[in-house]
Amino acid sequence: MGPTESPQIQLDAVTKAYGDVMAVDALDLTIGDGEFFSRLGPSGSGKTTVLRLIAGFERADSGMIRLGSEDVTALAPFDRDVTTVFQDYALFPHLNVLENVAYGLRVRGVSKAERSARAREALAMVRLDHVAARKPTELSGGQRQRVALARAIVVRPRVLLLDEPLGALDLKLREQMQVELKQIQRELGITFVFVTHDQEEALTLSDRIAVFDRGRIVQLGTPKEIYESPTSQYVADFVGTSNVFDEQVSKRVLNMEGAFALRPEKILLSPVTATAPAGAMTAAGVITESIYIGTGHRVHIELEDGTRLVALEQSRGALHPDAAEPESRGDRVVASWSPGDLVPLGTGSSRDVQHR
Amino acid sequence: MGPTESPQIQLDAVTKAYGDVMAVDALDLTIGDGEFFSRLGPSGSGKTTVLRLIAGFERADSGMIRLGSEDVTALAPFDRDVTTVFQDYALFPHLNVLENVAYGLRVRGVSKAERSARAREALAMVRLDHVAARKPTELSGGQRQRVALARAIVVRPRVLLLDEPLGALDLKLREQMQVELKQIQRELGITFVFVTHDQEEALTLSDRIAVFDRGRIVQLGTPKEIYESPTSQYVADFVGTSNVFDEQVSKRVLNMEGAFALRPEKILLSPVTATAPAGAMTAAGVITESIYIGTGHRVHIELEDGTRLVALEQSRGALHPDAAEPESRGDRVVASWSPGDLVPLGTGSSRDVQHR
């Protein structure tokens, strides 16, 4: 779903500063109806602030925010048809799970019987009907997270905001929850605005991703665009692992002008004895480290001029044409890649990812 | 380094229960000198408890614990030559970074000058000499983690225990720290006992891994053994993603007796029109979901009998021989794999990973 067909959320030049810190800096953003939209960025880049602006917890210093066709810039949270799944869940500790989920219906004056029924339905959707009577403290982290989700969706908002909802879960659980989130979003057709600093999560779940840096969007696009065609070293670095050739290294190794990124999985390693495929760019070096990662090896290579490269040697089934044995530490190899796999980087933002 | 050459830590039938919960259940474990040993398992499986038993914070209900040749079962933490990097760092908030690091030396009566020198050295090792005078609250998460590490290694313990030390860091930072940890362990030659629920982390760092379930070790081996040859559905499921064929499915799909696991990356997907490679096992189905994950696609297939499979289509550089375009949702495909890639599973533990 493209954003422009039927914009659900629209931010026009929205700015928010805390003292000297520009948390959000003249941000323009349009999110479409039913879209799964993620905001990705390092800590302190303004992800939460944007979300709080949309929800209405913070007032923008300037700019305009629309939900659907309505200008909500000056509306209070309870007047906006938006709900939030908070990073720390923010479950009401004095209410049990069912009462927590029913809360949004209760404040809307829904009758007791109906709200109980609808809350149970929402709980069933996150597969938690069996803990309805427990207090939040008696739940595990994953369960709490799902209660928070149920509480937010039971009122059928037009937009659901999620602030790193999976951040506190362990890996396996996080993966399960990702699948569930995506399913629920499809079923309900609600617009999801998702905040995360986990790039893989963003890639997996989103229709579109905005990568943030210091209160500004540095790149906006589909997961594929973001991953395959980062426009800056910042994005190339932050999303996935990249070998980044800055202008000097490019000149030395690639014999090209400009900065480039190259994904580790695009590099082919072959014994020095093998002949390079036609049209390939090559560089010889020594393997300094070969780390087993299950689905393959992460291989660190030091080229002759001292440049370090990382290549990903994926392990594959015996049926795959090139399911070869990996090289090991100390081996001399030739790394080769296709010039087409090199992603040219804009020069403007060639700085490191900053953790504020 | 094998554990039996020179055992550094030895647990004999160690048991610890909290009320009804068997946190550690008659555990035998031998960890070798200088080994990087990881314990992997879901939440509540007893990972922390084992660590606390080794450190001496908890007393075993029964069984014996040795460090080197000494029986330490009854010794207090301060009488054991073991230090810990705590999950929440547990830095002393009233002491500055240098004083934190020097603490272990101070309580050992090392003179002020010497302990300051040695603490600075340890800080240099974790590249934090410049923050020596700060209070822990003035540090970022990653810095705190490194201070905790420096504080633990400065006393040169025989064993260093690490309880999910990277759990609270974000992905990028976690990856950096993993590399540093491994380096420090190599340099110092200390035995590292590492706790994590992140399978990739365990695979990447460890010499050996013990996979835990409900207070027991269900599999013990090198990363490769654990990943490539899981002996149970539990391990196959918990470590990485697996397609698990239980006995009925095996009979139906594989026409074989017993349960098997098959890693997604071992599956080759081809259009129905293509001919299967020689010796391959095949199954036809429809793609229900194709999720972009940057380094490739995770493809969900529903076979004709309703069985669901996950295959990993890794994206590769243009130079790779099979760098084909991925199939998309709704396409009919044939999944094929080599019988050699099927891992036979023990029947005993064919149950799901449990999050207690």
Next chain:
Amino acid sequence: GDDGDSSTGAVDKLGENEGEVSILAWPGYVEDGSTDPEVDWVSGFEKETGCQVTAKVYGTSDEAFNLAKSGEYDVVAASGDLTLRMVAAGEAAEVNTDLIPNYEGIYDFLKDREWNTVDDKNYGIPHGYGANLLMYNTKDVTPAPTSWKAVFEDAPKHKGQVTAYDSPIYIADAAVYLMAHQPDLGIENPYSLDEKQLAAAVDLLKSQRASVGEYWSDYTKTQASFETGDTVVGTTWQVIANLIDQKKAPVEAILPSEGATGWNDTWMISSNSKSPNCAYAWLNHISDPEVNAQATEYFGEAPNSDKACEFASEGHCETFHAGDEAYAEKIWFWNTPINDCLDGRTDVECTDYQDWTKAWSEIKG
């Protein structure tokens, strides 16, 4: 229990001073200059006798009784509503007045009275004395009252602005009034009430209660409430009347026609005293005319001897009617109600202080 079986019999000669004496007294009775550097009759005593004084002040006779029973005090300055209890409880030692040279000059009408002498045995030395007078604001209370009627029958005229002394012993004030106005009750002594008589007094006080704004037991409170007009009529002490700023509240204090209650405190020696010699020394010291004048003037009461009047400031003795026997005649000095009727009746049992305490609580309600 009957009278002082544990009392030791008076000593007949004194020995060396022990070096210390502890005294339990009303505030203002034992001043060592710490309240006001000008007010000090302790330091001289200490220098002279070598007896170091520690003093504890108390707020009510009940509190004093409790403290006295702890046995930690050598000397107690006790009001009449306490003395007999002290004697009965065996807390008070018989006092040999011959060993107190200053005893002689003390007014005779204070000597050998029923609150300081039991079965002809002396239990202490009379201190200053005073009457519980009727005070009224001359602007508000007209015509000028001459009877306690002003705080009883006429109290409703000043509802909420009447005051009375806050202690069970105030029941005697009602008894004094009843003695004059209801002779058929047969009250002979306001501290000797049988059950019926007490009930009558209680009834009178209960009806007064409806008009009472507040009860008082400390100077500051009653002085202030007359000055502010919170109170316009009620019992008072001469000293309070003197302190009140006439510009703020024109008040008059009188001894009404029925007579009045009053007090004559007694310096007693504890039967458990570890410093009897210093105790005797103190009793003599405090009866010294100059000291007595100082102390009674500070507290605001009549001194205990004519000699003391020579040391008191100009007009003090006149204001406080010191030595005026006719005046003293009209005062029913505080005494301790006990079961054996003090008026000599033997056919009935009289109500005791405990009964009065209970009654007082009920009156206040």
Next chain:
Amino acid sequence: MSSISSTLSRRPGIRLGLLLAAPLTWLVLVYVVALAALLVTAFWTIDSFTNELERTFTLDNVREITGEALYRTVTLRTIGVALLVTLIDCAIALPVGFYMAKIASRRSRHLLVIAFLMPLWASYLVKALAWRSLLSNGGLLDWAGGLVGLGTPGFGFTAIVLTQAYIWLPYVVLPVYAAYERVPDSLLDAAGDLGARPALTFRTVVLPLVVPGLVAGSIFSFSLTMGDYITVNIVGGANQMLGNLVFINSGSNLPLAAAIALIPIVVIMIYLALVRRTGALENL
């Protein structure tokens, strides 16, 4: 030293024993014994003249305090005052605590806390006297009230309630403030997010969460008021409360005083039992 540590570390029981020994001995020997002795006294009597304790068991005192109208009246009055004081203080503490914890800036928060702590150091007696002066005829209230057509309530029941409410106010405001501090802002956000207007958020989310703090504070206002007799003497007019009855009897009839003291003890025990379930005792 280290060997002692090593031994102790293996003996949590001994460790606990060492920690508890002194404070428990203190509390039991000093307080429980004294309290028990006092309560036993309630079942004794005294010789009416010598005031000697007669250590024979009797229910007379208990019968008296349960039977006589006086004690009922005074008990009801005392509980009434204590409840009113508590209500007033709670009613003040709720908005003020909210302002301090959730609206005031961090800096003014510190100042406000100091502002509420300072009066604790002004003598309780002096404060009671100041209220006497405020409330008196021609006092500040009378004077100021005269300007707006209201007088002073004078000394009496109302004065007791006002003065006590004043004196114990900081004891209620501060724990209530602390309770508000403990309510995460995100809960308020969450309620608003789900459509609750501020008033509703306050009633359904904030209030239930500050109840423990409120109750903790109320233990102070309630029990300190229950036992006070000095304020009553100063501004209470002709009224008396339980404390006065205990006090007036404590000298002449300790058993009766002890029996009367049973009333506030029982009332406060019931109060504590009731509030225990709110978790307030842990939040003290």
Next chain:
Amino acid sequence: MTISRTTRRLLAVVTGLVLAVLYAPLALVVVNSFNTSQALTWPPSGFTTEWWQRAAVNPGAHDAIRTSLVVATCATVLALLLGTLLGLAMQRYSFFGKNTVNLLVILPIALPGIVTGIALSNAFSSILGIRLGFFTLVVAHATFCIVTVFNNVQARLRRMGGNLEEASADLGAGMWTTFRLVTLPQLRSALLAGGLLAFALSFDEIIVTTFAAGPGVTTLPVWILTNLFRPGQAPIVNVVAVVMIVVSVAPIWLAQRLSSDPTDTTRAIH
């Protein structure tokens, strides 16, 4: 929570009014200490420094302040010791009868002072045969002060968790060293806050003092009370009160300074 500006203003006004009411009587005390009239009428009749001059040379008041300081210091030190031990025991262990102990610490403050007072004085003098005096007074005060320290220590320990102590043991520190180098520094501001309120409670206690103090021990409240029974002393009482309020600013300010968390100092009172 989004709170309308009106509500914010309203609450600010309410808070301001409450503070005004809180401080008006105290201001009155200040004014009265300069008032020529001893009566409490408003407006004051004239300005005088007589009371201040008299207070300045009033040895009774000075002694009483000194006595109160000493008593409160001793009671606070005892309460700090006992409250800390109890807090450690209650927060770090679970044992049978824990709830009872919890109630036991609260009782001395929750029960009316007069009950505590007569119970203790009765026990001291009639049962134990101890002379009432400085010692019994300190014991009585410490008894109801324990709870302020206890609650602060417990809350702090709860927040601190057991982790730091474990880390210390792990690094080789024995129990005493851990307490000295880790636990105690962590408790510092809690002890300060608890101790400060214990001090204030003791300093201001009149009822328990009335019963538990022996002869010659005149604390400030006792001095104040007895001076109401002496002619012409009330204004000096006002002066002393003003001095105490002003002097109290310093420790409270200090306590707030030393603890970053304003709730620290507030938890102290219970």
